Amino acid sequence: MSEEKCIFCERRIGESLKSKEHIIPECIGGKLTFKNVCRECNSKFGSEFERELETSFGIIKDFIGLKSDGKSSKKARFDQEGRKVIMDKEGPRLKDIRVVSRENGETILAFPNEESMRKYYTRMQEKYPDTKIDIERKIRESEKHFTEFKLLRYKSIFPFDKIVRASAKMIYEFLHSIKPNITLSSTEFRDFIIKPNRSIPVTLLKNYYPFNLNYNHIYHSMVIDARSDEKVIFGYVELYSSFKIVFLLDDNYGGLPFSAGYYLDLMESKGYSQSIDKLPLNKEIFMELTKKFDFSDYHREIGNSIAISASKARLYPIKEVLTNIKSHLQLKDFK
Structure with a gap:
């Protein structure tokens, strides 16, 4: 049996360092857990950037009434x-x-x-x-x-760099949860997560829908796509059905191909694992997209996506009742 080590700092994880880590942070509804992260790294990531996820998407979270840390979401926000x-x-x-x-x-x-x-x-x-x-x-x-x-105006600061690092941490943990013994060809992706002021190629993938899901619901999703022919591992993270980002975890992968997908339905508060097809891009296309990518160009678009998810959340659960009401009615009700 191999000795357990933290996938970030590589220290041995004894009883005193064991930690229950949520791959998707618990503060935004995450349920999937992972054990190979030490207590110190878990705490460090929580204070550095995970809470940014809660505040940046707070309007969606609050409208859903999303449970966080086992309690109802009643955290106070500040108006103008x-x-x-x-x-x-x-x-x-x-x-x-x-x-x-x-x-x-x-x-x-x-x-x-x-x-x-x-x-x-x-x-x-x-x-x-x-x-x-x-x-x-x-x-x-x-x-x-x-x-x-009544007419509360909601403001949210969106720290793109911290959201990206938090998303990178999620997909890195998801990769190691499905392939515990995997070794990447370099530590570049891991170093980006644990060391501030580093950069890696990323791009947003706005029109990608890896799962056939209920449009009226809101989801967190993760996808891993490892390819032996291109020697790459792609990772995809989607937050609140609005922020969609693609990473290149390894550009010199030497293992067998595999893929995995997971999504969390925030309306039902349930997570599902599901097989997926390949991401709709290859290494060449990905690198071209990263060269052209400028977050400032996407800022308004992300804002619109968040607004759409917030509008879905605001009508929940009333919209669910209206959508399904026909199944509860019979012709004799109309005379």
Whole structure:
């Protein structure tokens, strides 16, 4: 039995260094795990760039109500005025109680919802029984301030370099999970992941659909395509059905051909392994695409793709019910 080593730093993994690593980070819904990453590397990657995935695609994650670390996604975001806002299935709401105005010696407060307002004033009434509080009047006064939170404008910074490194880490771990004993011809791809300020050839592949999936759902996907005739290993990562990137993990591969695919349905919170066909490019085409690739040219396109996924997520699960409603209706219902 071969000794377990970390695929990144190559140190031996004893009991004290063992770590449960999620190939697709758990903070964006990942379920597939991998054991050959030491605790130190796991922690390092989490703090360096994995959390960027959560914040950059946060609008999609929040609209889905995606579970993260075993809990519902209720992480507060900030609107343009710096107020904490939580996204839920009813839409955006303020996380905290705040002062709206002070008029005639009376303070008017804004609450996340009516329930929190009733609880607040009920507690105040119990704490100060001599003070009479007209809760219904307080609710009416606060309603006029509610509409200003309805049209929340969502801003997201997209650090391309960190998103690429995080994606490279995913596909590198996926490769080693399906081929534990594989050895690449060089450490260039691994070094790009573990050492900042390095570069490798990459390109986006916007019109590639490796699996026959439900268009109304949102997915994370990974594909490995190893070819002996071209001596290459390609890797493909797709995040939230919007960001699609292709890597060349090895340009002098000396092993047998193989391929593997995996996708995670974020609506169902289930992952599936599936065989795939070759990626629709060869080494020559890939290198040509990387020479022409300029992220600034794709910035708007990625923004549009994220917006499309966000619109799907915003209608979930209502859209699922409407899509399937015909199967639940019978002709006798219409008279």
